[in-house]
Amino acid sequence: MKREDVLALPSMPAASPSYPRGPYRFIDREYLIITYETDVDALRDALPEPLQPDGSNTALFEFIRMPDSSGFGDYTESGVVIPKGQFSEAEGTFERPTRVAMNGR
Numbered sequence: 001m002k003r004e005d006v007l008a009l010p011s012m013p014a015a016s017p018s019y020p021r022g023p024y025r026f027i028d029r030e031y032l033i034i035t036y037e038t039d040v041d042a043l044r045d046a047l048p049e050p051l052q053p054d055g056s057n058t059a060l061f062e063f064i065r066m067p068d069s070s071g072f073g074d075y076t077e078s079g080v081v082i083p084k085g086q087f088s089e090a091e092g093t094f095e096r097p098t099r100v101a102m103n104g105r
Contacts, residue, residue: 010022019071019072020070020071020072021071022071024069024070024071024072025068025069025070026066026068026069026070027067027068027069028066028067028068029064029065029066030064030065030067031062031063031064031065032062032063033060033061033062033063034060034061034062035058035059035060036058036059036060036061037057037058038057038058038059039057040053040055040057043057043059043082046059046080046082046094047082047094048094051094053082054083054091056083058083059080059081059082059083060080060081060082060083061078061079061080061081062078062079062081063076063077063078064076064077064078079095080095081093081094081095082094082095
C-alpha cells in the first residue's frame with residue numbers, strides 16, 4: 001500500500017475503516033445540552049497543552065440522538081465539551097477526538 005493510499009483513507013484500520021467516507025447527512029437530530037459550573041483546575045486537567053480554559057469555569061455535557069445519519073445508522077452520542085479553550089489568539093471548543101462508530105458500537 002502506498003503512502004498516498006493510506007492518507008486517503010477515511011479512518012483506520014485500512015482493512016476495515018471504523019467509519020465511512022463523507023460527506024455525511026444527519027436528519028432529525030435531538031439535543032440535550034447541560035451547562036454546568038466546574039472547578040477551573042478540573043478544566044485545566046481535561047484540556048491538552050497548550051489549550052487553556054476561557055475563565056468562565058463552565059463545561060457542557062451533551063446528548064445527541066441521531067436517528068437518521070448516512071453511513072452511521074441510528075445512534076446516540078454523548079460527551080463533555082469545554083467551551084472556548086484558548087490557544088494563542090484562537091478561541092473555540094474542545095471535545096475528545098472520538099468518532100461515532102467507535103462510541104459504544
